[in-house]
Amino acid sequence: MAHAVISCLHANLAAFEAVLEDIDQQGIDSITCLGDLVGYGPQPNEVVELIRQRGIPTCQGCWDEDIIDGLNSCECSYPSQLAERRGHQAHHWTASRLTEENKAFLATLPLTLRKDKLLFVHGSPNSQHEYLLPDMNAFAALERVETAGAETLFCGHTHQPYVRELSGGSIRVSVQQKGNQPNTEQEMALPVRRIVNAGSVGEPRHGNTKATYVIHNDSTGEVSIREVDYDVAKTCKAIVDVGLPEVFAWRLSHGFEYAERADDASHVCER
Amino acid sequence: MQQTWLIAGPPGCGKTNWILDTLLKHEGDCAYLRLDGPSHEGLDQGHNAGIDGAWLMDQVPRLQDLSLSASIAALPSRDCFVLVEVQQFRPPAKSNADWIDPQVQEQLNRLQLKPDRILHFGLDSDLPKHDTLNFTQLEAWHLTLHGCVWDPNSLSSFWFELVNGAYGDVYRAKALMNLPDGRSFFCNWMVSQESSQFLPLEFVEPLTSRPNRISHLVVQGKALDHAGIQSTINDCLLGDDVLEMQQAQLRQQQQDLQPTS
Numbered sequence: 001m002a003h004a005v006i007s008c009l010h011a012n013l014a015a016f017e018a019v020l021e022d023i024d025q026q027g028i029d030s031i032t033c034l035g036d037l038v039g040y041g042p043q044p045n046e047v048v049e050l051i052r053q054r055g056i057p058t059c060q061g062c063w064d065e066d067i068i069d070g071l072n073s074c075e076c077s078y079p080s081q082l083a084e085r086r087g088h089q090a091h092h093w094t095a096s097r098l099t100e101e102n103k104a105f106l107a108t109l110p111l112t113l114r115k116d117k118l119l120f121v122h123g124s125p126n127s128q129h130e131y132l133l134p135d136m137n138a139f140a141a142l143e144r145v146e147t148a149g150a151e152t153l154f155c156g157h158t159h160q161p162y163v164r165e166l167s168g169g170s171i172r173v174s175v176q177q178k179g180n181q182p183n184t185e186q187e188m189a190l191p192v193r194r195i196v197n198a199g200s201v202g203e204p205r206h207g208n209t210k211a212t213y214v215i216h217n218d219s220t221g222e223v224s225i226r227e228v229d230y231d232v233a234k235t236c237k238a239i240v241d242v243g244l245p246e247v248f249a250w251r252l253s254h255g256f257e258y259a260e261r262a263d264d265a266s267h268v269c270e271r
Numbered sequence: 272m273q274q275t276w277l278i279a280g281p282p283g284c285g286k287t288n289w290i291l292d293t294l295l296k297h298e299g300d301c302a303y304l305r306l307d308g309p310s311h312e313g314l315d316q317g318h319n320a321g322i323d324g325a326w327l328m329d330q331v332p333r334l335q336d337l338s339l340s341a342s343i344a345a346l347p348s349r350d351c352f353v354l355v356e357v358q359q360f361r362p363p364a365k366s367n368a369d370w371i372d373p374q375v376q377e378q379l380n381r382l383q384l385k386p387d388r389i390l391h392f393g394l395d396s397d398l399p400k401h402d403t404l405n406f407t408q409l410e411a412w413h414l415t416l417h418g419c420v421w422d423p424n425s426l427s428s429f430w431f432e433l434v435n436g437a438y439g440d441v442y443r444a445k446a447l448m449n450l451p452d453g454r455s456f457f458c459n460w461m462v463s464q465e466s467s468q469f470l471p472l473e474f475v476e477p478l479t480s481r482p483n484r485i486s487h488l489v490v491q492g493k494a495l496d497h498a499g500i501q502s503t504i505n506d507c508l509l510g511d512d513v514l515e516m517q518q519a520q521l522r523q524q525q526q527d528l529q530p531t532s
Contacts, residue, residue, distance in 0.1 A: 080425040080507075082422065082428050082429065082506045082507050083424075247438075247499065247503065251432075
């Protein structure tokens with residue numbers, strides 16, 4: 001059975017509606033969302049309410065957490081002062097616009113969702129704030145999947161969709177013995193694991209402005225990355241209309257993130 | 272024997288780069304003077320805020336700034352090579368290549384300078400072909416940034432946004448920007464070029480306070496969003512506390528690298 005995985009909606013209603021339409025057209029009725037429903041974009045309430053209306057199982061993203069727990073739940077992830085200032089501006093705007101009911105909903109979201117050997121998280125099993133970038137050290141990436149007890153890990157947060165198969169790994173352990181006994185060595189082959197990044201519905205950063213999500217086939221294990229056109233100009237107009245910085249609209253219309261990405265793949269929030 | 276060359280051309284045609292190359296090839300004493308050019312040609316479009324002069328003085332330390340002199344009597348030697356840069360939007364007719372605008376001539380007379388050679392970008396074959404943008408139809412905006420220090424990653428983002436159209440159609444941008452490690456960068460972009468120049472100045476400021484040298488941004492283009500540019504710049508500049516914290520770390524690193532006796 002095919003199911004869709006979406007992530008990082010970022011209060012972009014036009015993009016979310018276009019992706020839902022694409023999913024519906026393919027007859028898929030099982031959807032999992034990896035969080036970041038809000039942040040930067042102009043329609044936080046509308047997006048949260050559509051998630052609730054469709055009953056889409058959702059885990060909590062870093063922006064969802066920040067809106068509930070307050071700013072600076074992880075201030076160390078901004079790559080520049082400019083990105084931090086813009087992030088804070090977007091945070092304050094979102095926090096002031098989001099209804100209490102929708103905030104309460106965000107507070108109920110779990111950090112992970114699991115379906116057999118499939119694990120769904122926003123950033124990594126360690127934190128909503130950790131970036132699993134496609135070129136992350138293979139051993140570290142495998143560790144994230146293996147210690148979480150998953151065969152396939154679905155994540156978002158980076159806004160770059162990718163499928164990464166981790167295979168051919170092994171661990172060799174040398175144990176020093178007492179006295180003159182020779183060291184004993186053990187080698188174990190590591191199982192094949194996968195990381196699937198769903199990209200971003202509302203704030204793409206993969207080279208163009210199209211919304212991205214993935215479709216996973218439970219039976220065959222096949223994963224396909226979908227790119228969906230949406231009315232970018234409509235969202236850009238909404239950004240300006242609600243009083244968010246006009247540069248957000250410019251960046252979105254050119255396929256850039258509202259602020260900037262963090263480059264440190266091993267970053268883990270230590271608050 | 273003293274040689275005086277006058278180089279005239281529109282903004283963005285490559286005068287500064289050509290002058291720097293020429294000065295670096297010259298081994299003796301040299302001097303530089305930048306004249307505003309004819310006032311009727313729209314000085315605002317060519318406003319430079321001393322960026323070119325500061326860049327050239329940094330790259331050629333022996334270069335004398337003639338704008339600070341009352342006459343050539345102050346030149347270090349009789350065989351000094353003098354380069355005079357003039358902002359001029361339109362070259363004269365070919366038949367009149369030695370023509371000098373009366374306002375420019377007046378400025379030269381005051382300094383007792385008589386050009387031995389006059390070169391016009393767009394007319395003289397010895398010079399690279401200049402771009403054909405009509406700068407007089409562009410609006411100009413400039414901002415003094417004296418004492419300002421940029422967060423490096425923020426500067427990178429701002430410049431990217433600026434030259435890619437986030438704040439209007441920018442045709443030309445030039446700046447000297449300070450970084451917290453004491454360096455200053457000459458940032459230069461022209462719409463006809465594929466990428467920006469980011470060239471570090473040789474002189475590095477001490478890590479003890481805010482820098483005290485020329486720092487300025489000039490932008491030429493159409494439908495420029497002045498408020499948007501200013502707002503983003505404000506978000507990029509370091510406050511006193513952050514600057515002191517970063518400089519303290521850098522001072523400590525420098526101290527750690529000192530050889531112990």
